[in-house]
Amino acid sequence: MVFFALPFLGLLWRVPWGDAWGLLTQRSSLDALRLSLVCSLSATAISVVLGVPLAWILGRVGFPGRGIVRALCVLSMVLPPVVGGVALFAAFGRRGMVGGPLYDWFDVRFAFTTKGVIMAETFVSMPFLVLTVEAALRGLDRRPEEAARTLGASRWYAFRRVTVPAIRPALVAGAVLAWARALGEFGATITFAGNLPGRTQTMPLAVYLALESDTGQALVLSLVLITVSFGVLVGLRDRWLGGDPGTLR
Amino acid sequence: MVALVATLGVLAGCGSDSSTGSSSTTRAPAAQASxxxxxxxxxxxxxxxxxxxxxxxxxxxxxxxxxxxxxxxxxxxxxxxxxxxxxxxxxxxxxxxxxxxxxxxxxxxxxxxxNSLEIIVAPGNPKGITGLADLGRSGVVYVTCGPEVPIGTYAAQVFDNAGVAAPTPSSFEADVKAVVTKVTSGEADAGIVYGSDVKAAGTRAEGVAIAADVNVVAxxxxxxxxxxxxxxxxxxxxxxxxxxxxxxxxxxxxxxxx
CATH class of the missing domain: 3.40.190.10 (Periplasmic binding protein-like II)
Known part of the structure; x- marks a missing residue:
């Protein structure tokens, strides 16, 4: 436990408290904060929209090779993020498999754009939501859903009114985990989206670069990230997962 | 054996196989290092x-x-x-x-x-870059490094010497090799790097000279x-x-x- 606590204590010890507010509210910090929030929330929204159907397919629909498809969907979770960035590069870069034609025909570019940051963050964070929701769907008692169907509810209506409320704790937990992961994304972002203040320089990137120029700023931004992450974990445990840990597993 | 410790977060883009052909006459010096x-x-x-x-x-x-x-x-x-x-x-x-x-x-x-500085572009110079002034042209994706990295400061000096406004880059890369990688991979159109970097990139990139009177000696x-x-x-x-x-x-x- 001491091993886990000491790095944070060390950080607290080195933060220049006198200048902390000034360092936090300077232009480059605020830009990074804003960008981090926008990108991580966008990535979470996309993860929910795409991830819930994906989790449903993985959890409910039996098809051959499901294990492989599932592994593919969550691969980016265990991959070194820099490798994820390189893979994104190969697919969506300006000379990439998909990115090349997109650029040539529609002038759409992901590298060095905020779109690229959101894409990188979604890529690494969606598996957290998919896995959490899928586990909940599998562990769910299906009888209420079937009852709703026999009472004439459409499949979509039953999903929306019966299934979603039942898996809500898992959905919220998954979304929050995905959000926290997106907020902390570094490797894939700097590899794929580059680093430009105000456009692709999120907080972790700002921390990394500020280390060389302004250590105080790096420490203060690190502290903000830690506080957020810590708050998320404490909140997850007490509020959202509170009543029924069984649904999450 | 040469152990290459890759720096974290840096895409060391080149699989540089250190050419071993030059078998120099190895005279053992007086004191051997160990x-x-x-x-x-x-x-x-x-x-x-x-x-x-x-x-x-x-x-x-x-x-x-x-x-x-x-x-x-x-x-x-x-x-x-x-x-x-x-x-x-x-x-x-x-x-x-x-x-x-x-x-x-x-x-x-x-x-x-x-070392001296050069503009690095893709092979064949598809954007037709001839000098510093072209780097700020719209449609040219220019990348550089932050002012704390040597190449970032040198590049700024070159623009200053030439009386050309430094262009707004698309990204501040972690080091000069990351700039090279962004150009050789096609994500960026141009960057200012060392002459030695252009040489090391071989056929994957091309250099555009920066006039000697505005160039910087690193x-x-x-x-x-x-x-x-x-x-x-x-x-x-x-x-x-x-x-x-x-x-x-x-x-x-x-x-x-x-």
Whole structure:
């Protein structure tokens, strides 16, 4: 436990408290904060929209090779993020498999754009939501859903009114985990989206670069990230997962 | 054996197979260096130092040179935080001075090489870039490094010398090799790098000259660290790099004499 606590204590010890507010509210910090929030929330929204159907397919629909498809969907979770960035590069870069034609025909570019940051963050964070929701769907008692169907509810209506409320704790937990992961994304972002203040320089990137120029700023931004992450974990445990840990597993 | 410690987060883009063909006449020097020698070197020295390390190890079979490349600013910070470097080779005097001021270098550093700047573009120069003024053109994706990285400051000086407004970059990369990678991979159209980087990139990139009267001479100082675990080995490496064989290797990679 001491091993886990000491790095944070060390950080607290080195933060220049006198200048902390000034360092936090300077232009480059605020830009990074804003960008981090926008990108991580966008990535979470996309993860929910795409991830819930994906989790449903993985959890409910039996098809051959499901294990492989599932592994593919969550691969980016265990991959070194820099490798994820390189893979994104190969697919969506300006000379990439998909990115090349997109650029040539529609002038759409992901590298060095905020779109690229959101894409990188979604890529690494969606598996957290998919896995959490899928586990909940599998562990769910299906009888209420079937009852709703026999009472004439459409499949979509039953999903929306019966299934979603039942898996809500898992959905919220998954979304929050995905959000926290997106907020902390570094490797894939700097590899794929580059680093430009105000456009692709999120907080972790700002921390990394500020280390060389302004250590105080790096420490203060690190502290903000830690506080957020810590708050998320404490909140997850007490509020959202509170009543029924069984649904999450 | 040359152990390449890749710097975190840096896409060391090139699979540089250090050309081993040049079997130089290995006369055993008077004193043989031994043990592990950890060299922290500016990213632009990657190819030259990799080959120099191989040559050094041939001459000193008991020695093992471990190379760690990165932005000189990042390396200077790591040394300041106590990273185990025996030798520090910077691409500018400012970052070397930071380490000297912190009492991290034995004596005063030695300048061992110089470099000039070039514009790096994709092979065939598809955007038709002819000079500094073209880098700010709309439709040209230009990348550089932050002002703490030597190449970032040198590039700013070049624009200043030429009286051209420095263009807004698309990204501030972590070190000069990351700029090279962004251009060779096609994500960026142009960047300002060292002449040696263009040479090292070979057929994957092309250089556009920057006029001599506005160009900058980058000087590379090297020093043995005060906390060196292998001071004898570090001194031997410094002597090798500043000696005739080391200088010859640097010259083949486009570096100028000190």
């Amino acid at each position: 043990g592990t020698i950890t060299v922290f070197a500016a990213a632009s020295l990657k190819e030259a130092f990799t080959e120099a390390a191989a040559a050094f190890e041939r001459a000193n079979p008991e020695a093992d040179v471990t190379l760690n490349f990165g932005a000189s600013s990042a390396l200077a910070r790591q040394i300041g935080e106590g990273a185990p470097a025996d030798v520090f080779a910077s691409a500018d005097t400012a970052n070397m001075q930071k380490v000297v001021d912190a009492g991290g270098i034995v004596g005063s550093p030695t300048t061992f090489a110089t 000087t590379y100082p090297l020093g043995v660290t005060t906390e060196a675990a292998n001071p004898e080995g570090a001194a031997a490496w410094a002597a090798f790099v500043t000696g005739s064989e080391g200088q010859a290797i640097l010259a083949t990679y486009g570096f100028g004499p000190a």
